Amino acid sequence: xxxxxxxxxxxxxxxxxxxxxxxxxxxxxxxxxxxxxxxxxxxxxxxxxxxxxxxxxxxxxxxxxxxxxxxxxxxxxxxxxxxxxxxxxxxxxxxxxxxxxxxxxxxxxxxxxxxxxxxxxxxxxxxxxxxxxxxxxxxxxxxxxxxxxxxxxxxxxxxxxxxxxxxxxxxxxxxxxxxxxxxxxxxxxxxxxxxxxxxxxxxxxxxxxxxxxxxxxxxxxxxxxxxxxxxxxxxxxxxxxxxxxxxxxxx
Amino acid sequence: xxxxxxxxxxxxxxxxxxxxxxxxxxxxxxxxxxxxxxxxxxxxxxxxxxxxxxxxxxxxxxxxxxxxxxxxxxxxxxxxxxxxxxxxxxxxxxxxxxxxxxxxxxxxxxxxxxxxxxxxxxxxxxxxxxxxxxxxxxxxxxxxxxxxxxxxxxxxxxxxxxxxxxxxxxxxxxxxxxxxxxxxxxxxxxxxxxxxxxxxxxxxxxxxxxxxxxxxxxxxxxxxxxxxxxxxxxxxxxxxxxxxxxxxxxxxxxxxxxxxxxxxxxxxxxxxxxxxxxxxxxxxxxx
Amino acid sequence: xxxxxxxxxxxxxxxxxxxxxxxxxxxxxxxxxxxxxxxxxxxxxxxxxxxxxxxxxxxxxxxxxxxxxxxxxxxxxxxxxxxxxxxxxxxxxxxxxxxxxxxxxxxxxxxxxxxxxxxxxxxxxxxxxxxxxxxxxxxxxxxxxxxxxxxxxxxxxxxxxxxxxxxxxxxxxxxxxxxxxxxxxxxxxxxxxxxxxxxxxxxxxxxxxxxxxxxxxxxxxxxxxxxxxxxxxxxxxxxxxxxxxxxxxxxxxxxxxxxxxxxxxxxxxxxxxxxxxxxxxxxxxxxxxxxxxxxxxxxxxxxxxxxxxxxxxxxxxxxxxxxxxxxxxxxx
Numbered sequence: 001x002x003x004x005x006x007x008x009x010x011x012x013x014x015x016x017x018x019x020x021x022x023x024x025x026x027x028x029x030x031x032x033x034x035x036x037x038x039x040x041x042x043x044x045x046x047x048x049x050x051x052x053x054x055x056x057x058x059x060x061x062x063x064x065x066x067x068x069x070x071x072x073x074x075x076x077x078x079x080x081x082x083x084x085x086x087x088x089x090x091x092x093x094x095x096x097x098x099x100x101x102x103x104x105x106x107x108x109x110x111x112x113x114x115x116x117x118x119x120x121x122x123x124x125x126x127x128x129x130x131x132x133x134x135x136x137x138x139x140x141x142x143x144x145x146x147x148x149x150x151x152x153x154x155x156x157x158x159x160x161x162x163x164x165x166x167x168x169x170x171x172x173x174x175x176x177x178x179x180x181x182x183x184x185x186x187x188x189x190x191x192x193x194x195x196x197x198x199x200x201x202x203x204x205x206x207x208x209x210x211x212x213x214x215x216x217x218x219x220x221x222x223x224x225x226x227x228x229x230x231x232x233x234x235x236x237x238x239x240x241x242x243x244x245x246x247x248x249x250x251x
Numbered sequence: 252x253x254x255x256x257x258x259x260x261x262x263x264x265x266x267x268x269x270x271x272x273x274x275x276x277x278x279x280x281x282x283x284x285x286x287x288x289x290x291x292x293x294x295x296x297x298x299x300x301x302x303x304x305x306x307x308x309x310x311x312x313x314x315x316x317x318x319x320x321x322x323x324x325x326x327x328x329x330x331x332x333x334x335x336x337x338x339x340x341x342x343x344x345x346x347x348x349x350x351x352x353x354x355x356x357x358x359x360x361x362x363x364x365x366x367x368x369x370x371x372x373x374x375x376x377x378x379x380x381x382x383x384x385x386x387x388x389x390x391x392x393x394x395x396x397x398x399x400x401x402x403x404x405x406x407x408x409x410x411x412x413x414x415x416x417x418x419x420x421x422x423x424x425x426x427x428x429x430x431x432x433x434x435x436x437x438x439x440x441x442x443x444x445x446x447x448x449x450x451x452x453x454x455x456x457x458x459x460x461x462x463x464x465x466x467x468x469x470x471x472x473x474x475x476x477x478x479x480x481x482x483x484x485x486x487x488x489x490x491x492x493x494x495x496x497x498x499x500x501x502x503x504x505x506x507x508x509x510x511x512x513x514x515x516x517x518x519x520x521x522x523x524x525x526x527x528x529x530x531x532x533x534x535x536x537x538x
Numbered sequence: 539x540x541x542x543x544x545x546x547x548x549x550x551x552x553x554x555x556x557x558x559x560x561x562x563x564x565x566x567x568x569x570x571x572x573x574x575x576x577x578x579x580x581x582x583x584x585x586x587x588x589x590x591x592x593x594x595x596x597x598x599x600x601x602x603x604x605x606x607x608x609x610x611x612x613x614x615x616x617x618x619x620x621x622x623x624x625x626x627x628x629x630x631x632x633x634x635x636x637x638x639x640x641x642x643x644x645x646x647x648x649x650x651x652x653x654x655x656x657x658x659x660x661x662x663x664x665x666x667x668x669x670x671x672x673x674x675x676x677x678x679x680x681x682x683x684x685x686x687x688x689x690x691x692x693x694x695x696x697x698x699x700x701x702x703x704x705x706x707x708x709x710x711x712x713x714x715x716x717x718x719x720x721x722x723x724x725x726x727x728x729x730x731x732x733x734x735x736x737x738x739x740x741x742x743x744x745x746x747x748x749x750x751x752x753x754x755x756x757x758x759x760x761x762x763x764x765x766x767x768x769x770x771x772x773x774x775x776x777x778x779x780x781x782x783x784x785x786x787x788x789x790x791x792x793x794x795x796x797x798x799x800x801x802x803x804x805x806x807x808x809x810x811x812x813x814x815x816x817x818x819x820x821x822x823x824x825x826x827x828x829x830x831x832x833x834x835x836x837x838x839x840x841x842x843x844x845x846x847x848x849x850x851x852x853x854x855x856x857x858x859x860x861x862x863x864x865x866x867x868x869x870x
Contacts, residue, residue, distance in 0.1 A: 051758065053754070053757070053758070056754070056757070058660065058661045059661065079261070081261075081760040081761065081762050082760065083760075084757060084758055084759065084760040085759065085760035088758065088759065089754075089758040091751065091754060091755070091758070093751060095749075095751035095752055095754065095755040096755075097752065097755055097756065097770055098752070098770065098773065098774055107756070107759065107761075107769075108759035108760065108761075111260070111756075111759065111760065111761045111762075111765055112760060158755070161755075161759065162758065162759060164759075165759045165760060260762050260764070260765060261762060263764060264762045264763065264764035264765070267764050268654075268658060268764070270650055271650045271651065271653055271654035271658065272654060274646075274647035274648070274650035274651045274654065275650075275651045275654050275655070275659075275663075275667070277647055278647065278648075278651055278670070278671075278674075278734055278738070279666075279667075279670050281674070281731050281734070282670050282673055282674050284689070285674075285677065285681075285682070285685045285689075285731070288685050288688050288689050289681060289684060289685060289688075292684075292688055339580060339583060342576075342577050342580050343577075343580055343581055343583070343584075345577070346577035346578070346580065346581055347581070356581075358862070359585070360581045360584060360585070361862070362855070362858060362859070362862065363584035363585045363587075363588055364584050365854070365858040365862070366584075366588055366851065366854050366855055366858065367584055367587060367588060369785070369788050369789065369792075369850060369851075369853075369854035369858070370588075370591070370792070370847065370850065370851075370854075371789075371791070371792020371793065371794065371819060371846065371850060372792075372794070373792065373794045373819045373822055373823060373843070373846075374591065374595075374792070374843055374846065374847050374850075375591075377595070377822065377826075377839075377840065377843045378590075378591045378594060378595070380826070381594055381598055381840070382594075401587065404583075404584075405584070408584075455676075458676050459676070461678070462676075462677070462678025462679065462680065462681070463678065463679070464678075464679065464680050464794070464795045465679075465794040465795055465819070465823060468823060468826065469826050488680075489678060489679075489680040489795065492680050492681075492684060493680060493683075493795070493799075496684070496687065496799070507684070508684060508688075511680065511681050511684040514678055514680070514681060515677065515678075515681050518676050518677065518678060518681075519673070519676075521676075522672060522673055522676050526669070
């Protein structure tokens with residue numbers, strides 16, 4: 001397997017409570033990896049360690065290593081903002097920045113000063129809106145407030161915004177759970193298209209979504225990784241009793 | 252590749268963060284410096300006599316005595332004022348939460364309370380003074396108490412309102428689901444849940460009341476004696492400090508510092524106890 | 539608890555016996571209605587009080603308002619009650635100078651502190667900050683005045699004024715024209731410390747109303763925290779921050795005791811922050827004793843109180859309206 005992310009001996013605590021126990025996994029490059037499991041099993045927590053978002057919450061402790069292309073993102077001399085540029089996040093609830101549609105997409109590029117002139121910014125914004133499947137709908141009203149979009153459109157806007165900083169990895173924290181079925185389908189299709197160029201890691205609590213999207217599956221229970229492997233293997237031939245139980249809907 | 256580079260934006264952030272920390276330290280140090288100054292200047296003249304005696308003859312010229320008249324006067328004034336304010340504050344606060352909630356009328360009342368909170372105490376003092384003259388009341392403990400209660404009312408209601416608003420909605424609904432009327436919910440459930448917060452609000456208002464000079468300046472008068480009736484004028488610590496500092500005698504000024512220290516200690520005790528009470532009485536409250 | 543169960547038992551028995559009336563419930567509802575009406579009347583109290591204060595001040599300052607033209611009163615610079623001259627201008631300008639200096643000194647560090655507490659600090663620092671701010675707010679004004687006398691006035695006299703005399707003498711507002719430290723700058727410094735807890739806590743609450751989702755959205759694309767604050771958080775809270783400053787200014791306007799003790803109480807139109815001044819509250823506080831003896835003096839002082847009240851009411855109402863909308867349920 002061409003490993004893009006390697007997690008070694010990861011433990012995470014919320015105060016005294018342990019949320020992740022000795023997690024050791026590998027995430028393959030340019031495939032869709034789905035982290036699944038019942039509520040409270042630590043999926044979102046694990047996801048948030050991959051872009052160093054967990055440390056934003058008060059009173060959290062993390063130990064272990066998260067290696068992206070064999071570089072530990074938690075190393076002392078690592079710039080956390082660079083990490084987040086490489087590892088993008090699509091959140092559960094769309095959170096458009098309080099700016100216009102154009103400015104939302106351009107925001108990340110401005111922050112990192114990725115372009116030289118106005119023309120290239122405009123082209124980039126168009127490019128990423130197209131990739132997110134939003135250009136046809138908003139191309140003519142780029143300076144409308146981002147909040148004027150429907151919730152499905154907002155989520156795609158957040159996708160465009162995240163892609164604009166040219167990450168290698170895209171994380172999704174239940175990215176469609178706040179959307180209506182049609183928008184959800186749309187976002188899912190986008191993600192499947194994107195795996196050609198990006199490594200994608202998604203957390204979902206719906207088994208069905210996992211089955212639709214996954215190339216690689218990680219199943220978690222109570223903070224531990226129970227089983228991980230290619231989707232076909234895990235879904236059709238789970239090795240652990242717990243995995244089997246989950247797949248058969250006993251949760 | 253992800254190593255920290257000294258990008259401009261990181262440098263800017265470090266600089267701004269540094270400014271912020273310095274600002275915070277200035278504020279914290281300010282408190283320390285104030286308390287320290289008062290302590291250092293006031294301690295030398297602080298002795299048993301200051302706390303247990305009233306001014307003897309020539310006190311303001313440097314002779315013997317203490318500020319017991321002011322200490323007790325302040326306690327009476329603030330105690331009475333707080334009590335009087337409480338009688339009106341609690342119903343207003345309870346009513347606001349239980350009946351008015353987020354209604355328009357509720358917003359007007361809250362706005363009025365905020366406006367009252369912002370009116371300087373000297374205006375309350377002047378107002379009280381005018382009313383006093385109009386009804387023929389002389390400068391007295393009673394007048395001071397009434398004016399202080401007006402000053403403390405918005406503080407108390409606001410603090411109580413804040414506490415009551417934090418109450419978990421489920422609690423009210425659980426009580427209502429049992430068939431309680433809104434009055435019963437207010438009196439039986441809300442008050443019990445809010446007890447520590449209410450006590451804190453009372454102490455907060457008391458602390459503000461005891462420290463205020465401008466409101467009692469005109470209304471409570473000043474005297475070297477301890478008042479024995481509501482109709483007599485009374486001394487107060489803030490005014491005692493002010494008058495002692497106004498004399499040209501260093502000994503008397505020193506005693507003024509000591510009086511300021513006494514006042515500060517009282518206020519500190521109140522502040523600390525309200526914190527203590529708040530954490531200890533939280534046994535039964537539903538979080 | 540027992541009574542509650544008994545009532546239920548009562549009800550059940552009544553139902554079983556097919557009776558219609560439930561006296562206990564009716565009585566309780568009547569209680570409720572009565573209380574509702576009484577309490578409602580009580581909530582009228584705040585509004586009545588505001589109206590009463592304003593009206594009485596207007597009525598009692600009417601004698602002077604009707605005797606002199608507003609121009610003479612408010613713009614006049616001579617204050618000689620015995621000769622019937624009441625010019626408020628020095629007091630008005632004095633009030634504004636001290637307030638503005640105080641607000642200008644307080645706002646930058648307080649905004650920075652509030653930002654620090656809200657966006658950067660650990661919960662430990664925050665839990666330390668709360669008692670510090672509470673204590674600062676609880677210290678009585680007269681104690682601030684004593685501190686001002688002991689620490690600030692000498693500081694101005696021995697350090698600030700000489701410094702300004704040496705380096706800033708060419709700038710009019712920094713000119714040192716008097717030997718003592720009893721000055722606007724001393725009053726401003728004391729005021730700044732007094733209003734600091736208010737600014738910090740209100741701005742902190744305002745910052746807390748910005749949902750974390752927005753911060754996360756910016757951080758997720760790799761923005762630094764300061765970039766996030768500057769571009770996402772602050773633009774959203776500008777109205778609230780302005781309102782907080784206006785509110786603090788209204789408090790500074792009305793502060794009597796502390797300022798009185800350090801500002802010099804010299805009735806002059808100030809030209810520099812190192813001049814002494816005589817703000818309106820100090821005017822009222824210092825002279826109430828003489829009020830009765832000179833004709834129109836009482837009306838004049840009450841007019842001063844009225845001016846103060848109206849200024850403060852305007853600032854206060856405007857800022858409170860904005861803050862109530864911004865903070866909603868969290869209005870502290």
